[in-house]
Amino acid sequence: MSTVPRTIRIHPDDNVAVVVNDGGLPTGTTLPGGPTLVQAVPQGHKVALNDLPAGTPVRRYNVVIGHTAVDIPAGGWVNGQRLVMPEARSFENLPAPQPPADLSPLDGHSFRGYRNADGSVGTRNLLAVTTTVQCVSGVLEFAVERIKKELLPLYPNVDGVVGLTHSYGCGVAIDAPDAVIPIRTVRNLATNPNFGGEVMVLSLGCEKLQPERLLPPGSIPISDEHQGPDIVCLQDEKHIGFMSMIDSILTQAKSHLERLNARQRETCPVSELVVGVQCGGSDAFSGVTANPAVGFATDLLVRAGATVMFSENTEVRDAVDQLTRRAATQAVADAIVHELAWYDAYLARGQADRSANTTPGNKKGGLSNIVEKAMGSIVKSGNGPIHGVIGPGEKVKKKGLIFAATPASDFICGTLQLAAGMNLHVFTTGRGTPYGLAECPVIKVATRNDLARRWHDLMDINAGRIASGEASIEELGWELFHRMLAVASGEKTWAERWGLHNDLVLFNPAPVT
C-alpha cells in the first residue's frame, strides 16, 4: 500500500512537524518539501525538519518546547527522551494585559432549555440527591434504584435521578484551610442548573459536614413554592428500620419529581450556556485538530454571550505569559497568577511539579512533555480576552471566557466544572476515553480518524478530518457549535445513550483524619 506522507507544521517558524499518517511513516520516506526520514516516526510524533544539534531550541506552536539533548539530524525522531524540558516560567515580570479586542457579537442562535427560578438554565431535567457524607451512599444507591423503577415512569418529563455521592463529609480535617475547596464543591454541585433548583439532601446525622454547614442560609436560591433544602437524616429518631429510611427518601423525592415534571423546555439564547471544555487522553493531534476546533467554537459561544470555562492548571502553567497577556484586566491577570502559584505550592508540598502531568499515553501519542501538551491544551480557549477567573469548586458568575482553575485530572476537572455551574461539557481525546457525567451531557471529540472509526459509538464528533484534509478547523468548529445547541436542547450524546458516566471525584487538598 503506497502512502502519501502527511505532516503538520503548526507555525512557519517551527523546526518540527507532526506525522499524520495512521501507523506512522517508515525510514526513507521523503516528506513533501522536507527531509527524508532517517528512522521510522510513529503517528502523532515529531520529525526534525532540519539538523538540530544538541542544545538547539525545538519550536512547536512557535514556542520552545525544549532543547535537544542529543544531535538530531533532519528527518530524525524528536521525542521526550531526546529533549530537555525548560524550567517553569517564573511568575516575575509577566506580560501586562494586552487583551485582544472583544470578539464581534454573534446573533441568531438559540437552544431549548429549562429555565430555573434563579435565572440559570438547564440542558437536562434531573432530580439530584445531594449527600453530606460517603456513609449514606449505599442507602442512596438502594433508594435511587427504587426511584428509577417505581417513580420515574410516573414522571416522564424528568430525565433521570442522580445520587451526588462522594468521598467527603467525615474523617476529614474539615477546619483545615484547604477544606473550603471540597465543601464549596459539594455545595455548588447541589445547585447545578441541570437540577432545576430542587435541592434534596441525604444526611447521616453525626457527620462533620452537617447539612447546615453544607448549605447555610442563602446558599440555595429559594423559589416561592419551597423553602430551603429538604433534608432526610438517617439517624433521625423517627426512622424505625431500614425501610422507613427508604420511604422517607422516596416520599421527599416525589414532591421534587412533581415540580420537575411540570417544567417544559423553552427557547433560550446561547448566552445561557455555561460550557466547560476539557481534554483527556491527549495526543499530539489534540493541539492540531480537536482543540483548535473547540477553540473556534469557544469563540463562537463567547461571541453569542455564553460562558465558557477552560481549566487544567498544569496544562496552562507553561503558557502563563499567554494568559496574562490575554487577561481582560490586571485583576484577572493577578487572579490567574494567584491560582497557578497556589497550585505550584500545592504540588511542591507533595514533592511534585507540573511535569507529573504527562502520562504514558500522552508520550505514546507523541507529546514529549508538559510544555508541548500545554501549548496544545490551551488552544481550547480560543482567541478572545479572558474575562474572569474562579478557584476550584467556586460558582461562575460572569459571562465570557473564564479560567476555572482546576487540576487537569479528567474526573476532578469535570466535577469542579459541574460545581461551577456547567450545563454542557465538551471533551477532546486522542487516545480515547469513555468519559461521561451523569449530571450533564458530554460531547466527546476525537482528535484522529482512526479513533473515531474504532470508537464510532463513543465519540460524538470526529476532528481527525482536519488532519486528513477533509474539513477545516472552521468547519469543524461550526459543526461542534451546532451539535452543542442540539445537545443542549435534548439530543443525547453517546455517553448518555449507553448510560456511561464517571464518579464525582472531589479535589481535597486538606488532610483526611
Add this chain to the structure above:
Amino acid sequence: MSTVPRTIRIHPDDNVAVVVNDGGLPTGTTLPGGPTLVQAVPQGHKVALNDLPAGTPVRRYNVVIGHTAVDIPAGGWVNGQRLVMPEARSFENLPAPQPPADLSPLDGHSFRGYRNADGSVGTRNLLAVTTTVQCVSGVLEFAVERIKKELLPLYPNVDGVVGLTHSYGCGVAIDAPDAVIPIRTVRNLATNPNFGGEVMVLSLGCEKLQPERLLPPGSIPISDEHQGPDIVCLQDEKHIGFMSMIDSILTQAKSHLERLNARQRETCPVSELVVGVQCGGSDAFSGVTANPAVGFATDLLVRAGATVMFSENTEVRDAVDQLTRRAATQAVADAIVHELAWYDAYLARGQADRSANTTPGNKKGGLSNIVEKAMGSIVKSGNGPIHGVIGPGEKVKKKGLIFAATPASDFICGTLQLAAGMNLHVFTTGRGTPYGLAECPVIKVATRNDLARRWHDLMDINAGRIASGEASIEELGWELFHRMLAVASGEKTWAERWGLHNDLVLFNPAPVT
C-alpha cells in the same frame, strides 16, 4: 415514668461517670451512692462525681482526658466546652515494651471457608474486577450489570461480582513519594482472599497507573491453571465499538467464574481469619459496651491463632504510651511510633492535628475530645501483646494482633484493611451508620439499646445490653465470636442482605495533577 438512674464509672479512680439511661437524666436525680445532678445530663454524657474546681484533671479509663476549664460541682455536666484538652503525648521517652504474656491458646473452633492457592482463605466467593483508573468505571458498571443478569445465574456457587473502582490511576503525581500508598492499596485489593486468587484487570490504556506498574511480576500468586492477571484494555486496537469492549470483559469474566464456581467451602481453623476491627459514629458508650466486647473477641481470635487488625491513627495517638508498652518487641514499638509520627507530620502539612478527628455526632454522643475517644477506641484491641505493624495499604503477613496504621475515616480505614487482606470486618457504632463493604462481610455492633431497637435490621449485634445490665462484656464477646464464625462460614449480615456498601475510598496523601 420513674427511672432508675444508671451510670457507668469505668475505673475506681475516675472522677466522672457516664449516664446510661435513654433520654439522659434530669436535674435533681440522685445517683446511687453518688451526687445529685445539678443540671440535666444527656445519655452518654459525663457527670462529675465530686467537685472539680477549674484546672482539675478529669479522669476516665483512669486516664486524664483533660482539665476542667471552669469550676464544675459534683453532679455537674462535664463536656467538651468545659474541658481543656491535653497536648499530644510526645514521642520522646515512651515506655519500653513490657508486653503482657501471650494469651493462652484457644482450640476447638473452626469455620467453613474457601481455601485459595496462595494459602489465604476466603469467607466469600466473589469475582472482582480490578481497575487501573477511574476512567473505566462507567464501562465497568455497564459490564457488571450484564454479568449479574446474564452470567451469575449460571454460576450459582459464586456470591457476586464486584467492580473495584476508585478515584486513582491518572491525573495524579504518580512518582511523588507518598504515591506508593494508593498504588499498593489498589494492588493489594486485587488479591483480597475473598476473590479466590482470580485477578482480572480493566485498563483504559493511556493511564499513568499502567497494568504492569499496578501488578508487576510476582505481585500475584500464580496457580497452575492461570498465569498472571487477565487484562482487558479498552484502547486495544481490537476493540471496534463499545459492545466489543463489553464482550471482552464478559468473555474473560466467564473463565474466572468457571473456576470460582467449582470451589467449595471446607473446614478451616480460626487462624485463617484476618479480621479488621473498626468503629465509626462513636459515642461515649463505644468505649463501655461495644468496643470492650470487640476487645474480648479480639483476644479470643488471637488466642485461636487468627490475625486481628486494629487501626485509626488519630484514635490511638493519645494512647501511644499504652501501645509501645504492649509492643511484643522494640521493633514493633518503633514501627508504631514511625507510623504515628508520619501521620502527625502529614496532618501538620495540611495545618491540622489529631483534634480534627472528633465529629458533631461524637460530641452529641458524649465524647468530649479525641483523648476520650481514643481511650474508648483502643479497647477494641483487647489485652494481648501487639505482634506487628503495617503501613497504610500494605498486606498483613503475620498472625496475631496487628496495628494497621490507617486514617480513622470509616471508608478509608475499611478500604485499607481490605487491601491488608481482611476477610471479615467488625464495626461498632453508637450514633448509627449503614456502613458496609461489597468485598467482605461487615458485622455491625450497636453500642446502645435504643440504636439497636430502632435500627433492628441494620445492626447485627446489640452491645447495649452491657450498659443495661442484661449481658456481660464476656457474654457479648463470646456471642460476637460465634457470630463471626457463622458469618465467615456464609451467614449473611444485614448489610449483605440489603446489598448496602460504601465506595472504596483510597488514601492518597500525594498531590493530584
